[in-house]
Amino acid sequence: MDSLINYVQKNASTLISDADIEVIKSCFISKRLRKKQYFLQEGEVCKYFAFIVKGAMRQYYVDEKGIEHFVQLAIENWWVGDRESWVTLSPSKFTIDAWEDSELLLISNADLLKLIQLVPAVMEVMRKMDERNNIATLKRITSTISYTSERRYTDFSTEYPDIVKRFPQHVIASYIGITKDTLSRIRKKASRK
Amino acid sequence: MDSLINYVQKNASTLISDADIEVIKSCFISKRLRKKQYFLQEGEVCKYFAFIVKGAMRQYYVDEKGIEHFVQLAIENWWVGDRESWVTLSPSKFTIDAWEDSELLLISNADLLKLIQLVPAVMEVMRKMDERNNIATLKRITSTISYTSERRYTDFSTEYPDIVKRFPQHVIASYIGITKDTLSRIRKKASRK
DNA sequence: CGCCGAGTTGAACTGAATCAAGAAACGTGG
DNA sequence: CCACGTTTCTTGATTCAGTTCAACTCGGCG
Numbered sequence: 001m002d003s004l005i006n007y008v009q010k011n012a013s014t015l016i017s018d019a020d021i022e023v024i025k026s027c028f029i030s031k032r033l034r035k036k037q038y039f040l041q042e043g044e045v046c047k048y049f050a051f052i053v054k055g056a057m058r059q060y061y062v063d064e065k066g067i068e069h070f071v072q073l074a075i076e077n078w079w080v081g082d083r084e085s086w087v088t089l090s091p092s093k094f095t096i097d098a099w100e101d102s103e104l105l106l107i108s109n110a111d112l113l114k115l116i117q118l119v120p121a122v123m124e125v126m127r128k129m130d131e132r133n134n135i136a137t138l139k140r141i142t143s144t145i146s147y148t149s150e151r152r153y154t155d156f157s158t159e160y161p162d163i164v165k166r167f168p169q170h171v172i173a174s175y176i177g178i179t180k181d182t183l184s185r186i187r188k189k190a191s192r193k
Numbered sequence: 194m195d196s197l198i199n200y201v202q203k204n205a206s207t208l209i210s211d212a213d214i215e216v217i218k219s220c221f222i223s224k225r226l227r228k229k230q231y232f233l234q235e236g237e238v239c240k241y242f243a244f245i246v247k248g249a250m251r252q253y254y255v256d257e258k259g260i261e262h263f264v265q266l267a268i269e270n271w272w273v274g275d276r277e278s279w280v281t282l283s284p285s286k287f288t289i290d291a292w293e294d295s296e297l298l299l300i301s302n303a304d305l306l307k308l309i310q311l312v313p314a315v316m317e318v319m320r321k322m323d324e325r326n327n328i329a330t331l332k333r334i335t336s337t338i339s340y341t342s343e344r345r346y347t348d349f350s351t352e353y354p355d356i357v358k359r360f361p362q363h364v365i366a367s368y369i370g371i372t373k374d375t376l377s378r379i380r381k382k383a384s385r386k
Numbered sequence: 387c388g389c390c391g392a393g394t395t396g397a398a399c400t401g402a403a404t405c406a407a408g409a410a411a412c413g414t415g416g
Numbered sequence: 417c418c419a420c421g422t423t424t425c426t427t428g429a430t431t432c433a434g435t436t437c438a439a440c441t442c443g444g445c446g
Contacts, residue, residue, distance in 0.1 A: 138330065145337070341434095
């Protein structure tokens with residue numbers, strides 16, 4: 001729990017009282033996942049959004065040919081979940097699983113809405129989370145529609161070196177929208193320098 | 194102004210009082226733009242986020258070769274602006290201009306933060322806006338990393354027919370990450386049915 | 387009328403995908 | 417701790433989707 005409280009405090013502009021800390025804690029559910037375990041399977045409703053205390057999670061879409069497209073990769077102090085399914089309680093098109101043994105803190109949309117009312121600082125923190133998310137995804141889109149795959153990879157690995165270290169190459173490749181074969185060749189080319 | 198108030202009321206779960214409406218109105222600045230006029234030029238700070246009362250706006254990134262990559266297209270009842278620049282007051286990498294004569298309602302980040310404090314319903318509305326934005330951009334990413342350009346175009350034009358109608362083809366092409374030539378061929382192929 | 391931005395089209399080219407095969411790394415159970 | 421199977425990564429040959437470039441058309445609009 002501490003890392004969540006830390007995260008909230010770091011992103012809030014005011015000091016969080018001990019009473020508020022207790023309220024926040026009471027809204028989350030702890031969950032542990034082993035590597036390869038599912039957090040969400042395609043077709044299920046994403047009842048909980050998760051704050052990652054420890055571990056690494058992958059969110060992906062499986063197309064008609066059965067190919068997995070990784071749309072989000074998340075590690076400690078990030079959030080993971082299918083926002084659309086979580087908000088609308090509709091079945092998800094995505095699958096989310098643990099890539100490392102992970103510790104999560106779960107919260108339902110209803111509980112988060114309540115929590116936001118009770119502790120205004122949480123509202124601020126969530127707004128900032130959304131804000132960062134919006135900014136980051138727009139950058140990702142700019143990158144995919146503007147640059148070559150080589151440029152996308154070098155940009156990504158300098159911006160998120162920790163992510164690149166913790167997931168296998170074929171996952172990174174999929175995330176930036178290329179095949180593992182192409183990424184292997186890009187890396188080979190880049191290392192000859 | 195009415196369309197903004199409408200937008201707020203539609204997205205709020207409680208009734209907005211007349212007093213609140215006055216407060217909201219007082220925080221926004223009206224602005225008219227003629228077709229082709231800039232709202233934001235690369236290198237400037239995006240001081241204001243804009244609610245589009247009427248018109249159509251384009252946000253794009255110009256790469257080293259001088260090619261424009263359209264990252265956002267917006268019409269009535271949407272928001273436009275460079276979120277990162279607006280929040281951090283750093284120079285923007287994007288250009289935003291009017292594609293039709295437009296009427297905008299502008300607000301600075303500082304004023305929005307104030308307004309959120311004064312009128313809690315606005316907080317709720319902004320959160321929903323962010324939420325939708327996050328969901329939509331993740332869909333866009335899923336689409337660009339998973340599908341062929343043909344599929345991306347048909348999906349986009351069924352989901353946003355109004356956008357497709359109001360912007361020229363080469364802009365739409367850039368938005369979905371292909372060249373105007375390719376889009377022209379895709380459309381030709383699709384019409385032979 | 388003349389010009390300019392938008393769209394179309396063909397031909398040549400190219401970056402990346404696909405397919406297949408082999409090497410390396412990894413982890414799990416005996 | 418070794419052996420075996422699985423997953424990951426590499427590499428070459430081929431194919432293909434999409435780009436590039438240039439020429440031409442069309443439809444406004446000043």
